[in-house]
Amino acid sequence: MKRFSLYYIFIFTLLVSCSSIQESVGSKKNNSDEFLVEKKSPLLMPPDYNELPVPSSDSIKNKDENNQVKELITKSNNTDSNSNNSNNSKSSFEELLIEKIKN
Amino acid sequence: MIFKFLSKNFYIGFFVVILIYFLDRLSKIYVIQLDKNNFGSDIFSSSYLNIVLIWNKGIAFGLFSFNEMYLYNILTLIILIIIIMLIVMSVKNHRFKRYSLLMVVGGALGNLHDRIFYNAVPDFIDFHVGEFHWFIFNVADIFITTGIIFMILCEIVGNNNKNEKI
Numbered sequence: 001m002k003r004f005s006l007y008y009i010f011i012f013t014l015l016v017s018c019s020s021i022q023e024s025v026g027s028k029k030n031n032s033d034e035f036l037v038e039k040k041s042p043l044l045m046p047p048d049y050n051e052l053p054v055p056s057s058d059s060i061k062n063k064d065e066n067n068q069v070k071e072l073i074t075k076s077n078n079t080d081s082n083s084n085n086s087n088n089s090k091s092s093f094e095e096l097l098i099e100k101i102k103n
Numbered sequence: 104m105i106f107k108f109l110s111k112n113f114y115i116g117f118f119v120v121i122l123i124y125f126l127d128r129l130s131k132i133y134v135i136q137l138d139k140n141n142f143g144s145d146i147f148s149s150s151y152l153n154i155v156l157i158w159n160k161g162i163a164f165g166l167f168s169f170n171e172m173y174l175y176n177i178l179t180l181i182i183l184i185i186i187i188m189l190i191v192m193s194v195k196n197h198r199f200k201r202y203s204l205l206m207v208v209g210g211a212l213g214n215l216h217d218r219i220f221y222n223a224v225p226d227f228i229d230f231h232v233g234e235f236h237w238f239i240f241n242v243a244d245i246f247i248t249t250g251i252i253f254m255i256l257c258e259i260v261g262n263n264n265k266n267e268k269i
Contacts, residue, residue: 005255005258008251008254008255008258009251011185011189011207011251012163012247012248012251013162013163014162014163014178014181014182014185015162015163015182015185015186015207015210015211015214015247016162016163016214016240016244016247016248017159017161017162017163017214017217017224017226017240017241017243017244018159018163018226018238018239018240018241018244019157019159019161019226019238019239020236020238020239
């Protein structure tokens with residue numbers, strides 16, 4: 001009888017598939033050891049950082065800025081010339097008026 | 104033609120195995136679907152019973168949870184051989200012991216199906232008293248355990264009868 005009981009228990013162990021809650025929750029999982037974690041070296045600037053080429057987008061921006069400045073200058077020049085012209089015209093008109101009055 | 108020669112007991116036995124197999128499959132499919140809907144959290148929880156889906160890659164009590172596929176396949180093959188042996192035993196035995204064996208076969212086929220198609224068996228019934236948890240099991244395990252208990256009882260009762268006759 002003992003032989004049969006052992007035989008049945010062997011069958012039971014193989015066929016049944018129950019699992020413990022501890023295994024499923026993860027107590028048997030390999031947790032990482034915090035003392036094995038290597039420290040990383042501090043962040044440093046690379047030695048040739050200043051020699052790196054300037055990105056192309058920046059040059060375009062600079063060009064745009066230069067153009068804008070140039071435009072501003074030219075505009076201001078134009079406005080000055082216009083104002084000069086207007087002043088000239090004003091002065092000629094005044095002179096004409098004065099002459100007419102004199103006459 | 105073969106069906107004519109099969110006895111009534113065969114059909115009843117076959118029906119018992121199929122019934123247990125489908126009960127197990129239905130419960131597992133339902134729980135897996137509920138687990139998908141709940142995004143892996145507890146499906147049901149109370150002070151005595153929790154329903155949580157856990158995949159067991161090993162055998163009873165979480166033993167032999169192999170990561171290597173060939174060891175897992177060997178274990179599955181051994182289980183298949185045992186199931187065939189149990190079927191042969193059920194044909195040879197009669198009455199109560201026969202149905203105990205068929206209960207074990209039905210449950211074992213349910214677990215074997217998951218082993219082949221999912222590479223793990225889903226367990227979801229978690230009885231607990233406070234913080235003390237019993238092993239998580241499924242419907243197939245209930246039938247296998249009941250069948251094995253009945254078989255041991257049959258052995259005990261059978262031996263007692265033999266001793267009385269002597």
